[in-house]
Amino acid sequence: MIPLTLLPGRTDATRLSRDRLDLLTALIDTPAFDPLYRDTLIRxxxxxxxxxxxxxxxxxxxxxxxxxxxxxxxxxxxxxxxxxxxxxxxxxxxxxxxxxxRGTDHGPCRICPERPATTAALRLCSQHHARWQHHARTVRAEAEEEALQQWLRTQVPLAGYGICQAVCPLLAASSLGLCRQHESRL
Structure with missing residues (x-):
């Protein structure tokens, strides 16, 4: 259950404010109140x-x-x-x-396990995908898979952004803290 408290910085913590808080807490504690809404994070x-x-x-x-x-x-x-x-x-x-x-959820990047992959085929985060695209311009098409494997061995994992902050189990795609789907909706 959510512990209810008065807003910080309020100097007018009058009896009326406290009474309203007590009343709200009592209503939430009743059996008729849907338990779905009692948690801090509503799913x-x-x-x-x-x-x-x-x-x-x-x-x-x-x-x-x-x-x-x-x-x-x-x-x-x-x-x-x-x-x-x-x-x-x-x-x-x-x-x-x-x-x-599945939308844009292609799982984690094969180099950075804390970042989401941007494509299902390469399974690279946006930064490594851009780096590979730049590097791939210098590679012959028939030797691309071998070049990719060699290039992968030289790459360093980047820190991730955690789990999406929009009540979503997907990895966050940027410092906004949102997955690609929630970023696009934002």
């Missing part, structure tokens, strides 16, 4: 009855499309099925689940 489960964000097709790993209960891919399929005369209940029952979209 909404994917299938929450009110704030759910996962596609409602059973087993689908994708996020809902805004304003809908299904993901964008299933919404496109539903639009086609609806045009052909299929009932919504039949579509929801027969739709195949889709794997979670």
């Amino acid at each position: 909404i489960p994917p299938q929450h009855p009110v704030y759910g964000w996962r596609c409602s097709i059973d087993g689908c790993g994708r996020s809902r499309q805004m304003g809908h209960v299904i993901c964008e891919s299933h919404h496109r399929l539903w639009t086609q099925a609806q045009a052909s005369g299929m009932a919504r209940a039949d579509f929801l029952r027969t739709a195949k689940p889709l794997p979670a979209a």
Whole structure:
């Protein structure tokens, strides 16, 4: 549970302020208060009855499309099925689940384990990817893989930025402390 305290620097810690804080604490402590909101960091489960964000097709790993209960891919399929005369209940029952979209999460950089990779093929962070692109201009195309392996042995890991600060398990991509997806949304 979140320990509630008065704001620092407030000199008017009057009885009224303290009473309001005590009242709020008492309300949060009641059994009727949803435990989901008691922690300092609120994590909404994917299938929450009110704030759910996962596609409602059973087993689908994708996020809902805004304003809908299904993901964008299933919404496109539903639009086609609806045009052909299929009932919504039949579509929801027969739709195949889709794997979670990985977006830009390609795992950690193969050189810097604390930084996210920018591409799935090379698995390099943005700095090492730029360095490799610069170095690769001097390499013959037929010897590129061998040159990459030699180049990798000369590289030094760079410090990372920790885990994304936006309640996300992905590695932060920059000093902003956000993963690539949350950076792009920002």
